[in-house]
Each structure stands twice: as structure tokens, then as C-alpha cells.
Amino acid sequence: MTKQPRQLQDKATRTLLQDKSIQTLLDDSKRKKNVPIRTDFVQLPEGKTPGALGALINSSNGRSLDLYLLHRLAASATPWDTKRDAAVWSRAMGLGDGPYGKDAVSRCWAKLAERKLILRERESKQAKITTLHENGKGDPYTAPAGKYFTLPLEYWTDNWYRELTVQGKAVLLVARSLRPGFYLPGRLVKKWYGFSPDVLTDGLKDLQDHELITFENRTREDYGTEQITFTERHYSLKGPFNQPSKGQIDLNQLFPGNFTTPRG
Numbered sequence: 249m250t251k252q253p254r255q256l257q258d259k260a261t262r263t264l265l266q267d268k269s270i271q272t273l274l275d276d277s278k279r280k281k282n283v284p285i286r287t288d289f290v291q292l293p294e295g296k297t298p299g300a301l302g303a304l305i306n307s308s309n310g311r312s313l314d315l316y317l318l319h320r321l322a323a324s325a326t327p328w329d330t331k332r333d334a335a336v337w338s339r340a341m342g343l344g345d346g347p348y349g350k351d352a353v354s355r356c357w358a359k360l361a362e363r364k365l366i367l368r369e370r371e372s373k374q375a376k377i378t379t380l381h382e383n384g385k386g387d388p389y390t391a392p393a394g395k396y397f398t399l400p401l402e403y404w405t406d407n408w409y410r411e412l413t414v415q416g417k418a419v420l421l422v423a424r425s426l427r428p429g430f431y432l433p434g435r436l437v438k439k440w441y442g443f444s445p446d447v448l449t450d451g452l453k454d455l456q457d458h459e460l461i462t463f464e465n466r467t468r469e470d471y472g473t474e475q476i477t478f479t480e481r482h483y484s485l486k487g488p489f490n491q492p493s494k495g496q497i498d499l500n501q502l503f504p505g506n507f508t509t510p511r512g
Contacts, residue, residue, distance in 0.1 A: 258344075261344070262342055262343070262344045263342065265339040265344060266339060266340060266342040266410070268339075269336060269340040270318075270404050270409075273318060273322045273336075273340060274321065274401065274404060274405070276322065277321055277322050278324060279321065281398070281401060282398035282399055282400045282401060282491070283317070283320050283398065283399045283401070284391075284392045284397075285382060285392070285396060285397055285398070285399060285421070285424075286381070286382040286383070286392050286394075286395065286396045287299075287395045287396060287397060287425045287497065288381070288382040288383040288395075289301055289382035289383075289421070290421055290425050290441060291422075291425065291440055291497075292383060296439075296440050297439075297440075298439075298440065298441050298442025298443075299383070299384065299441075299442070300363050300365055300383075300384040301313070301418060301421060301422070301441065301442070301443075302441050302442020303363060303442060304359070304363070305415075305418045306443060307359065309414065310414030311341060311352060311356050312356045312359045312360055313417060314341055314356075314409065314417075315337060315341060315353065315356040315360065316360055316365060316366075317403075318337065318341070319360075319366065319379065320399075321404065323377070323378070323379045328378055329376055329377060329378040329379070330377050331371060331374045331375070331376050331377075332374065333374060334349075334354060334375065335349070335350060337353045338350050338352065341353070342410065357375065357377065363384050364380055364384050364385060364386040365379075365380055365382070366378060366379060366380055367380055395494075395497070396494065397421075397424040397494075397496060398424070398491065398493050399424060400488050400489060402488035402489075403489075406488065408458075408460075412455075412458065413450065413451070413454045415447045415450040415451035415454055417451075418441075418443060418447060418451055419447070419448060419451025419452055419454070419455060420451070420455060420460070420485075423461065423483065423485050423489070424489060424493060424496075425493075425496060425497060426496055426497050427497065428484035428485065428490065429464075429482045429483070430482060430483055431480045431481065431482045431483075432448065433480075434448055434449065452483070459486065460485060460489060461483055461484065461485050462483070462486055463481050463482060463484070464482055465479050465480065465481055465482075466479070466482050467479050468480055
């Protein structure tokens with residue numbers, strides 16, 4: 249029997265630890281369908297300005313976003329906090345349970361605390377992490393009402409948290425906040441969501457490569473412009489991320505003119 253190289257064994261071990269750790273978080277959370285997230289996380293309502301998502305994407309390799317979503321999964325009921333050893337979060341992020349992973353978790357908590365998405369305290373020699381309001385202003389967290397979207401549990405159970413790139417995850421969250429058939433021009437992405445048009449392009453490609461999103465070309469007429477006719481690509485998520493959410497935003501209302509027959 250050929251012995252596997254140590255590097256491959258280590259990767260396989262980390263993957264196994266990650267799977268089992270995330271399953272434990274899922275089981276302990278007692279969530280049945282999804283994790284609710286206010287739209288404030290991707291876009292603040294005041295003048296359509298970027299939420300905390302853009303800052304997390306721009307300031308790290310995606311680990312802070314991964315940890316934030318894991319904590320939102322785990323903190324499923326009032327008082328919306330968790331008390332777990334850093335090794336648990338490190339394993340759930342696919343970093344193993346050694347010093348490197350624990351240090352990475354600590355740095356990610358620090359970034360999330362700096363963005364006022366969590367409150368970080370010590371209790372019984374463990375980190376007590378409490379969810380704060382998604383608007384990043386340090387407000388206490390309450391169960392969402394009004395404008396919010398949901399992240400289906402299949403994000404974890406079907407391994408999309410591991411398969412998707414950080415760009416794909418960012419665009420997935422934005423897309424979940426929007427009604428199906430949305431049109432999102434690259435020129436507005438930085439202003440509205442805080443990340444570059446390249447992130448949008450790469451994220452859409454990642455979702456398309458994994459067959460998680462579809463599109464159709466629609467023709468829009470605006471007689472207040474010289475060009476009059478515009479052909480635009482409108483996107484809709486596919487299963488398992490096409491579940492309707494209560495607070496999804498209809499971006500099509502923001503663009504003047506009327507849509508005519510879709511073009512394939």
C-alpha cells in the first residue's frame with residue numbers, strides 16, 4: 249500500500265475536521281431552513297451605500313466573511329452569542345486546530361469587532377462572541393423584521409462554503425438580497441456595494457461555473473436618452489439559492505424606461 253504524502257494527508261484531515269465541525273455547529277444551532285440576514289449587511293438603506301460586506305471582501309482573503317457567517321449560523325437564539333474554543337472555529341474554517349488556525353480566528357474576530365458586527369468578550373477562559381446589528385453601527389442584535397434575506401442551510405450542507413470563491417460568496421449574498429431577474433451594472437457596484445466591478449464579474453462567473461445562477465438578455469427602451477434601446481443581462485439564482493426571501497429588493501425599479509421582449 250502506497251503511503252500518501254504528508255501534505256495530502258494533512259489536507260484530508262483538515263477537510264474531515266471541517267466537515268464534522270460544521271455539522272456540529274448546524275446540529276447545535278437547531279436551525280431548520282436558513283440563516284436570516286438583514287439587507288443592511290450588503291447595502292445600507294441611506295442613499296444606497298455599501299454595507300459591511302464590501303469592507304470584509306476588500307480587507308481580507310474571505311476568512312472574516314466565512315467566520316461571520318459561521319457565527320450567524322451558530323448564534324441562533326437570544327442572547328445571540330456563542331462561547332467556543334478558537335480551535336472549533338479554526339476547524340470549521342478548514343484551518344485545522346493548530347496555532348496558525350487559532351491565530352487566524354483571533355485576527356478575524358478582531359476585524360469583525362472593528363466593523364462593529366460582533367462584540368468580543370472573555371468568559372470562563374473562552375471567547376464570548378455576541379452578534380450585533382448588521383448595519384455595523386454597534387446596535388444590539390434583534391430578530392430580523394422588514395428588509396432581510398436568508399442564506400439557505402444548503403450553503404453549508406452542500407459544501408458551497410468550500411466550493412465558492414470569496415467573489416462568488418459576495419455576489420451570492422448580494423443576489424440573495426435582490427429579487428430574481430435583477431440587473432446590476434458594473435458601474436454602480438462600487439457605489440452601492442463597496443467592491444470593484446472585477447469582483448462582480450468574477451463572482452458571477454464563479455456562480456455560473458457552478459450552475460447556481462442563470463441569465464437572460466432583456467431589451468429596455470428609454471426615450472430620454474440618445475441611444476433609446478439597451479440590451480441588459482438579468483440574473484436569477486438557481487436552486488438551492490432561489491428560495492424567496494421576504495425583503496428582497498427590486499433593482500429594476502431604479503432604471504428608467506420599459507422592458508420589452510427578452511432576448512435569449
